Structure formats: structure tokens, C-alpha cells
Amino acid sequence: MEFSAYPTRDEARAYIRALLLPRKQESHKGDHGRAALACGSSLYAGAALLAAEGTLRMGAGLTYLYSSAETVAAARVRLPELICRVMPPITEDFDAYLPYVSTADACLVGCGIGQEGNTAAFCRAMVEFLSTRGGPAVLDADALNLLARQGAKDI
Numbered sequence: 001m002e003f004s005a006y007p008t009r010d011e012a013r014a015y016i017r018a019l020l021l022p023r024k025q026e027s028h029k030g031d032h033g034r035a036a037l038a039c040g041s042s043l044y045a046g047a048a049l050l051a052a053e054g055t056l057r058m059g060a061g062l063t064y065l066y067s068s069a070e071t072v073a074a075a076r077v078r079l080p081e082l083i084c085r086v087m088p089p090i091t092e093d094f095d096a097y098l099p100y101v102s103t104a105d106a107c108l109v110g111c112g113i114g115q116e117g118n119t120a121a122f123c124r125a126m127v128e129f130l131s132t133r134g135g136p137a138v139l140d141a142d143a144l145n146l147l148a149r150q151g152a153k154d155i
Contacts, residue, residue, distance in 0.1 A: 020059065032061030036104035038087075038097050038126065039111040047112025047141060049075055052082050055108070066100055071112075091136035097122075098129055106136040110143025120146040 007015070023032070035055045040048025048071045053061045054078065064083045065075055072084040088096055101107050109126045113119055123143045130137040139147070 001092055008123065023090075027119060029061035032059060032128045033105040034062045034064065034103060035060040035106050035108065036064045036066065036101045037111070038066050038101060038106045039069035039108060040065070041114045042068045042070045043114060044112030044142075046076045049078055050109040051108055051140070052079055056081060058104070064100065064104065066097055095125075097126070101120040101126070101129070102133060104135075106138075110138075110140040113142045115142050115146055120150055123147055124150065 004105070037051055037055065038047065039051050045068070045128060049149060050065050052063060052065050062083060063081075064085065065072065066085050066087045067075070069086045072086045075082050075084050085100065100124075107130055109130075113122070116142065120143065123139070123146045125142070127139065
């Protein structure tokens with residue numbers, strides 16, 4: 001499919017639809033992948049909600065959000081199909097996230113996690129963990145800013 005350098009919305013949608021495989025009628029959500037999102041904080045719940053909604057819209061079968069109590073409360077109202085788990089603040093115990101993230105087919109880290117306290121160490125630990133685990137991972141927003149500030153050029 002060809003279109004101009006600036007495709008219209010309809011052209012972009014048609015291109016994306018052509019990339020997606022049709023789903024079997026007998027399938028269930030467990031057949032379509034697991035996405036883990038370590039996103040959001042008490043200050044930035046909206047970033048996690050937008051990321052989760054995008055993940056669901058793109059077709060992830062099971063989407064897990066690991067975040068603060070405030071973010072999880074908002075997510076349960078806005079996105080009832082999302083699987084949520086309240087986690088300790090990443091500034092206190094980021095090892096608590098690893099068992100949950102390890103079961104995912106794809107991971108997203110960073111949207112709205114903030115840049116205070118031990119968050120940079122969390123991002124570094126997640127990058128190291130995800131690089132040994134393999135599989136697709138996305139670092140976004142605060143995660144990228146924190147790693148850049150640390151001078152993390154080896155990622």
C-alpha cells in the first residue's frame with residue numbers, strides 16, 4: 001500500500017488494518033498476548049490510563065497495569081477490562097514488580113512514573129531485567145528521561 005508522506009487518517013487506518021491478522025472466532029483473550037504496564041503514579045495517573053487504553057485498543061488479550069492505588073482506582077472505573085494490581089511505590093520496592101512483568105509477552109515502562117526518588121534505579125533495574133528476559137519492551141516518557149539523565153548510553 002502506498003500513500004503520500006503525510007497519510008490521511010483513513011490511509012493510516014487502512015495500512016494498520018492490513019498489518020493485523022484476523023482473529024479466530026473461537027479464540028479468547030488469553031490467546032492474544034499479555035502486556036504488562038509499569039506506569040503511573042499518584043501524580044500522573046492519566047499517563048497510565050492512556051497507555052493502558054492504547055494497549056487494549058491495539059488488541060492485547062490480557063493487559064495488566066501495575067501502579068499506585070490512585071491510578072488503579074481510576075483505571076478500574078475507566079477501563080474495567082484491565083487487570084490491575086496495586087504495587088508499592090517504585091521508590092520503595094521495585095523488585096516487587098519483576099515477578100509480574102516476567103510473565104508478560106510485552107512490557108511498557110515509564111508513562112507517568114515520575115522522576116523523583118529512586119525512580120531512576122527502578123528504570124535501570126527494569127531495563128536490565130527486560131534485556132535478559134527478551135521479548136518486546138517499550139520505555140517511554142519518564143523512563144527515557146531518567147535514563148538519559150543518568151547517561152545510560154549502553155541501552
